[in-house]
């Protein structure tokens with residue numbers, strides 16, 4: 001298993017490419033919305049894109065999904081509760097005002113909690129963690145945990161956007177993620193990496209109030 005990370009300069013969105021080089025397969029997690037480095041990487045990547053996975057439907061994470069699919073193929077996967085972001089134009093509303101236009105794209109796979117996606121021999125487990133959006137997910141491929149905008153280093157994603165809920169967020173952290181016993185590297189949708197053990201010990205949102 002090999003992991004490539006790109007931090008795009010705009011909004012510090014993290015894009016991850018997870019590869020099984022032996023099997024020649026890759027998954028792109030959150031392609032971002034302004035990320036020329038991703039295309040440069042994929043052009044010389046020996047692996048075929050099998051999946052393009054969105055941790056949730058916000059435009060800063062999914063804007064380039066259609067372009068990646070058109071140029072490199074791959075099935076678009078998003079949690080069923082966030083699929084409407086990709087098909088309704090909602091994902092890109094805030095960016096249209098900035099003159100950025102992205103086409104809608106129909107998801108190929110609607111994800112649910114407990115689903116598994118196989119990339120070569122890599123197993124990606126879908127963990128539904130609503131709170132930032134209704135269909136926010138984390139993806140577990142030990143030793144990695146991709147946390148989207150659910151969990152950041154010492155912080156969490158905003159819960160005041162449409163579909164957000166602090167109550168659901170607390171459940172996602174204090175019940176769902178807290179039940180993962182092994183320590184994993186936390187790879188969030190923005191900014192710095194962390195570990196699950198560090199977040200359980202230090203992140204105030206993991207503590208019940």
Ligand SMILES: [Zn+2]
Pocket residue numbers: 056058132149157
């Ligand atoms: Zn978001």
Ligand SMILES: [Zn+2]
Pocket residue numbers: 058060061149189190
């Ligand atoms: Zn975000």
